[in-house]
Amino acid sequence: MDTGVIRLGAASKAWRAAVVAMLAGLFCAGSLVGDDPWWPFGPWRMFSTSQASTGSVVSTGIEVQTAQAPRDWVPAPLTPDTVGLNRAEIEGRIPQIVAHPSRLGTLAASHAALRPGAPAWTALRVVRRQIVVVDRKPTGEVRQQTLAQWSAGP
Amino acid sequence: MVGRPVTADGRVAIDPPSGVDTSGAADPPGAADTPAGRDTGVRTPRLGRWLFDPAPMSRLAALRLLVFGFVVVDVLGLHTSGWYHGWADPVWYEPLLLGDALHLPAASVALVELLRWGSVAAALAAMTGRAPRLLGWTVAVGWTWYQYVAFSYGKVDHDRADFVVALALLPTVGLAHLSDRRRSEAAGFALRAVQLAAVATYFLSAWAKVRFGGWEWVNSATMVRAVVRRGTPWARWLLDVPWTLHWFQWVLFTAELTAPVIFLLSERWRRRAVAGWFVFHAMTYAAITIAFWPHLVMMLAFLPLERGAEWLRERLPRRVAATLRSVSGWSS
Structure with missing residues (x-):
């Protein structure tokens, strides 16, 4: 049974890192200025509104x-x-x-x-x-x- | 899938067995100076090492099996509002930005049936482990479109977006079998990305509470509202003891805001933190029958799923195991 480590090349790492950076950017932008129509990048606003206590x-x-x-x-x-x-x-x-x-x-x-x-x-x-x-x-x-x-x- | 060197997807080398399972834990300082690090010819900064920390292929295979299995359950039983939108009049259709950009039409009975059964068929096929990219990305498109149909009639559920990340990135690893003992940077990356998206959900929902509810959110009656609207019989007593829900808001907000700390914890405390979140979600479900199902599946990316697969294999009747072996390469 082979139990070694499979590495990725520089290019494979680069595009993966770029994808993560892009997703992070979109999710943060959605949370900062976006709204529901931005889905799937819209803000995570479940139960986020304030209900007056009276x-x-x-x-x-x-x-x-x-x-x-x-x-x-x-x-x-x-x-x-x-x-x-x-x-x-x-x-x-x-x-x-x-x-x-x-x-x-x-x-x-x-x-x-x-x-x-x-x-x-x-x-x-x-x-x-x-x-x-x-x-x-x-x-x-x-x-x-x-x-x-x-x-x-x- | 044993053999080397593997050329697909830029895998450049297979290191000799290390014998040390560092999966899931951050590399110690100086890890790039190991022979394994030099083999790649890539000088990876610390963040890169963390992002590409090798993880067992078997763990990735187990998570994929759970994710695709979940898609089948979700599409058929858990989240069916998109399917029913096939019967709603197009006058209620409100395209989201995604639909505007891609010119997606209003739902029809034919479209929702195609998305429903297409997603299920693709997910079942993907569970065999064959053609992981083609089938995985077919599931990603089908499931995402099905959610789009659900959300483009006036209400967006805010708990399902992170699952898109899992469906999009899990196929990037290529072939991975439950019996594959090797560790891989591609699998480590996919698992890390799923973990990041899942934890971002917590942090960004605290952010949304501040943005939409203001800092006074913690002192508002939001949880009272939730329990009034959809509280279960065994949660109604909370309304008679208002400080419970009030304090719960403080605890929840603090936990969400500090969720990213999970990446700094030791492996043992990280698993405790995950268990803590599962307890929170179970309590929420008991109180207001809301569960963020896709997100719960993603949180499993923190756990050593391959051990569960191994445990199951040892206890399953031989016949079931043989069937599973034939569909998902589940051999020892």
Whole structure:
């Protein structure tokens, strides 16, 4: 069994060192001035925002109506396997949704494609829940607000 | 793959057995004056010696096996939001810079199926150890594109970028077998690069906390927010004892900021530090069901994986071992 050491030539070392230097430069630049669109070189900002110790934690969800219960708003899962998008992707697009509520219709269409056996959604609304936090402790108070609404038509 | 001299990829010499395993540890001062150092005809500065510190080929082979095995699990089960984006309306597509530069289209069902099954097929093929560059870089492109699809609909996960470095650089070593006892500078470099990227993740996320959250991040209610939004039943009590999450932020921030110190530690303490990070990630998962899976695989680059492979081989039934031998050169 050969247990020697395999060396690299100068050129092989040079390009490898250059690659590491380039990657380091890109990652540092991304962290200094970049943002999410720089992926994979964007800043590592998971849990990086400061949440005020007194205020409210916002949680966004959707509620839907179906033909079977046309008057009842029922909370529906806002997950990739039901609408093709997740909660954060909707939360990040609230201004566009408020400006064009018809966009919510695409969620109902995606739901119909992903869950053909489930009752079709005839109306959909985005609801924001604010959970009140005082001195880093939830008080139990929850405020709810409808941000945008879409329905399949007459 | 035994035999010398190996000409591929600029390998110029194979030194006689040293008998001393310095893998993973920094070279002692003056190491370049050994005959091995002179053989290359390259006068390498200290940083270079550290970057190219020879590591066992078997360790590299074991990490590659784990990385490609992880790709299969990840693509099929762990991170599937990209796949579901195939069913989202293109109106939600927000190209990242990468997509603008390469003119990547919005996802379609056909594209996400191709990326999903293409990545899995390439990763399974790469696990055999054959055609390591072609298959390895195919996995790198497939997995990265699949992540791109996941992240170009409004939310970027911030824990998956370092894995791109592992997928891009592990194939640079060429053929490496689990039974290959030689040490190589190419393997040492690839492992070092993976370690550097993994540790950079910690340091740069402390940096991001200062940049986006400000120095007051440590005194904010960020962890309260995380537990309110996605806390598990056995983490909810933390909300009733707010100082726990408050102090956790101080500990986490300090640990992240000082993470690069891991490279200055002795081998024994380095492994303890890695174990400490694994404990931290396990606690995070228990509390808010978030785990930075690809990053956890990369942290394995600090460990003597070849010993695990050896241990497994001695205990596996002969038949399983024979199969493995045939697919990944796992012989003694």
